[in-house]
Amino acid sequence: MGEFLQYLVTGITIGSTFALVALGFCLVYNASHVINFAQGDFVMVGGMSAVFIMAAGVPMALALLLAVGIGGLTGVLLYKGGIQPAKNADAIQLIIITVGAALFLRGVAQVLWGTGYFSMPGFTGDAPIRFLGVVMVPQSLWVIGVTVAIVVALGLFFTRTRLGKAVLATSYNSDAAKLMGIDTSVVLLVSFGLAGALGAVAGVIMTPITFTHYEMGVMLGLKGFVAAVLGGLGSFVGAVAGGLILGITEAMMAGYISSDYKDAVAFVLILLILFFMPSGLFGQRGVERV
Amino acid sequence: MSANSVETTGDAVALAPGARVQTWKDVVFSARYGGFAALVVALLITPLFIDGLYQFDMAILVLINATVVIALNLLVGYAGQVSLGHAAFFGLGGYGTAILATQHDWPALLALAAGVGLVVLIAAVMARPILRLKGYYLAMATLGLGMIIYLILTQESWLTGGPDGMSVAPLEVFGYTVFDELVWYWVLAAILVLMYWIAVNITDSPVGRALRALHGSEVAADNSGINVNHYKSLVFVLSAGVAALMGGLYAFYSGFITPSQAGFMHSIELVVMVVLGGMASLVGAVVGALLLTLLPQYLVVFAEYEWLMYGLVLMLVMIFMPKGLVPTLHGLIRRVLG
Amino acid sequence: MMKKTLPVAALAAAMIGLPAQGMADDPVRIGSFLSASGPASYLGDPQRNTLRLFVDKINEDGGVLGRDVEWQYYDDHGEAGQARTFARRLIAQDQSDIVIGGTTTGATMAAVELFQRQETPFISLAGAVVVVDPVKEWVFKTPETDRMAARQVFADMERRGITKVGLISGTGGFGASGREQARDVADEFGIEIVMDETYSPDDSDMTAQLTRIRGNEDVEAIFNFDFGQAPAIVTRNYANLGIDRPLYQSHGVASEGFLELAGSAAEGVRLPVSPILVADILPEDDPQKAPSMDYLEAYEAEYEERPSAFGGYAYDALMIAVDAIERAGTTDPHAVRDALESTSDFDGVTGTFNMTPEDHMGLDIETSFRMVEIKDGTWSLIED
Secondary structure: OHHHHHHHHHHHHHHHHHHHHHHHHHHHHHHHOOOOOOHHHHHHHHHHHHHHHHHOOOOHHHHHHHHHHHHHHHHHHHHHHHHOOOOOOOHHHHHHHHHHHHHHHHHHHHHHHOOOEEOOOOOOOOOOEEEOOEEEOHHHHHHHHHHHHHHHHHHHHHHHOHHHHHHHHHHHOHHHHHHOOOOHHHHHHHHHHHHHHHHHHHHHHHHHHHOEEOOOHHHHHHHHHHHHHHHOOOOHHHHHHHHHHHHHHHHHHHHHHOOOOHHHHHHHHHHHHHHHOOOOOOOOOOOOOO | OOHHHOOOOHHHOOOOOOOOOOOHHHHHOOHHHHHHHHHHHHHHHHHHHOOHHHHHHHHHHHHHHHHHHHHHHHHHHHOOOOOOOHHHHHHHHHHHHHHHHHHOOOOHHHHHHHHHHHHHHHHHHHHHHHHOOOHHHHHHHHHHHHHHHHHHHHHOHHHHOHHHOEEOOOOEEOOEEOOOHHHHHHHHHHHHHHHHHHHHHHHHOHHHHHHHHHHHOHHHHHHOOOOHHHHHHHHHHHHHHHHHHHHHHHHHHHOEEOHHHHOHHHHHHHHHHHHHHOOOOHHHHHHHHHHHHHHHHHHHHHHHHHHHHHHHHHHHHHHHOOOOHHHHHHHHHHHHHO | OOOOOOHHHHHHHHHOOOOOOOOOOOOEEEEEEEOOOOOOHHHHHHHHHHHHHHHHHHHHOOOEOOEOEEEEEEEOOOOHHHHHHHHHHHHHHOOOOEEEEOOOHHHHHHHHHHHHHHOOOEEEOOOOHHHOOOOOOOEEEOOOOHHHHHHHHHHHHHHOOOOEEEEEEEOOHHHHHHHHHHHHHHHHHOOEEEEEEEEOOOOOOOHHHHHHHHOOOOOOEEEEEOOOOHHHHHHHHHHHOOOOOOEEEOHHHOOHHHHHHHHHHHOOOEEEEOHHHHHHHOOOOOOOHHHHHHHHHHHHHHHOOOOOHHHHHHHHHHHHHHHHHHHHOOOOHHHHHHHHHOOOOEEOOOOEEOOEOOEOOOEOOOOOOEEEEEEOOEEEEOOO
16 A cells, blocks of 8 residues: 555656646647647756756745746747747648757757756755655655646636637637637747746756756657647646646556556557547547648 | 649649640659659769768668658658658668568568568558547657657667667678678669659559548548548558668668667658658658758767757748748749749 | 778878878877767766867877877767767768777667778777677777676675665666676676666656565665666665665766765765776875876866766777877877787776787776765775
């Protein structure tokens, strides 16, 4: 029992980070129908910025806020510099632009900060908490707590604010939204900015546990993408569920069966689910987006 | 929308048998005549301008990539089915061939055939369930399949040598061991020309028109009585088989293979070659393979700024030439010519 | 497709009795392909820094054979295919007299056949045994093997009476090869590997695997074989789980970065390290003391950080190459190769090298690895 709980806690912590990345995919996808392959690199930008701003002597709380701001700005710049100018491009060209942006961000990080790994202290210390035979670092609670808070905040944003409703309307039907007077370029800008900030949040809360590194976005982006598709592209509930399912399954696999094929779990899972539910767990069925 | 009215960009401008050949320009700019002639001439004269181990190596890598990308373009550019796992077929073909030839002493060509056969089998089995999916779900499924193959190649080190890869015995055909780069060049050039010719004929055939209709709209293609699933599967299996064949030849040529040949980044690279050169353009596929194979070699002058520049180049080309290099230039030239 | 020199120049050279290459005003060309970025940048980055700095220093001091050293370097991003291409470029295009590189075993092995065929001396910076066993005429290496590291660790366990070990390793090249070697040599020390867990190099949490190992009552010690950030995470997870059995790491974490990342969790961790890591506390009469201090001081002055063992491999490779060229008195590849093979009693920062036709690494266990324990946030030598 103790072991099971341990695997569960581990899985939920990792799963929360996947969920945050998946949410970023969702935001951008809903607004633009683009899969943003630079989403994992937003996470890197957040983590690296936080580490280096702190190293410059800025107090932690302020450094974290600045890092999230830089993440948001990166998202906005990606939209302004890469997506908006490519007005006539199809989805696949836009994907390649985001791949280019991902490599560009990695390149910038390499030049600015080098290829090393960096860490920072946990927000509330690093002394492990033990209960019921389960061990966790306080930062795990931060990761889980912040993820929950973000899901709630996003929910409120989309249901209670004008801007949020505009974003939602655009995601359902961009042409109709335009007819209703919604400025879709603002919606896109906000979505990319939010995705960038969200990625950076993931970066700063993860760094004390997982460290940060100029190439950390590669695998994280891939897992986040899997989580987003698992849940059904565009569904926020799905993204969170997808992330958690992925994290928990991986931890259980490593704990109970074998760690050799732990990484394959994600991909076997996604193939099985897509074969039986071609639009993911929470995706809209029968809608073909061309 | 009927199948033959679908206008695709680039050199694919339909010169279907039976279609009326309009002007000399159509002939010059067609993939069947102009593109083909340009390719053959370029391949014939290239050896006059290059020399040495390294330059021939680059030429050979371009030939290998171009052949893979032409076949992939049939799937991505013509049929509109994005695959983010294609490198896995390349890698699996390479490993299948290498393991049989090196560890089990199979004759080289038999090993190659078996490697290709294995991939064709896997692709044929997976084609139906995977190609049922649409858009990003399809992309995800191909990515997943690719990653599973990649992880197996990495993990089963008793068979594959693990993440550090394995050495491959040189290609031996009828008692003759192929080391010489010039021989490799001509063999691979011939394969590229053959692949190009097959692709031209596919795109000009009823199958090709069906494929293009698919890209336009599956519903329309369905309505016009085309068996959508059948053709999608056909092209999927073909492109996987070609990737496997080239993977096997690459393994023999380079004498070494690692799992990264089957990895995600290599898959992305192949798709980028298709899109950068020009979707649904056969000449574009060759140009895309040429540029992206050589690009990193030129970017080394930027040292630590290399990745940054690479990313920038990808973004700029896609922003300013979303149709890809060849269709964009093609359109430009035709406009100038009137 | 052989290396080509201008036929006229070759003829002229032959007529006046000079070797075709190596005229007095020609630079000595050293080429490198390194994984300075990509998954092995942890190893490759300090190697590039080292070569860049010390080639400059050699030139300031008058070069080699009175000629300048010209250093051409490419980053292979840890891709074996790229490594192979760059090796060709170095040999055919840049006319390198000797090549130092191949940060990872994959990158090295992808290029080995080429150096053999083109008869160009090559000093590899990769760890695995397979690089020099079987011996390849033109291929040498400076890093200790992962087999030696496993032996060192198991020997220390044997001294402490440990017989049952839980192994945990990364699935990257370094970890996978280390895992294989560890399983291979455990028997020699009467050690049984009772748990064998893996994780992928990008994993951010190994608690599940460690919980599994902790659950096995037989395990008397844990051995983590890997490099990069993952062993630091393993160390932290191990400390958090409160596992009361000793933790061993491999030489793959032998850098200051590990101490920083793992923090207080690393207290009590034991591992084999290159002498360079403990240069400060080596006794004065230790053969590695002097070269290590030279390297350390120059590197710190330039980059304001302590060097790692991996940079040390590149330092030794460069110095051995220079030594061999000086002794050969020419850059003729056959002469340089023969000189490399007869390198003897060469005190490097990794150990004392004694190359022979049968041994193209030439390190022995006494002068290379030192067992250390991490105490008070730094390395301390274990007295045996």
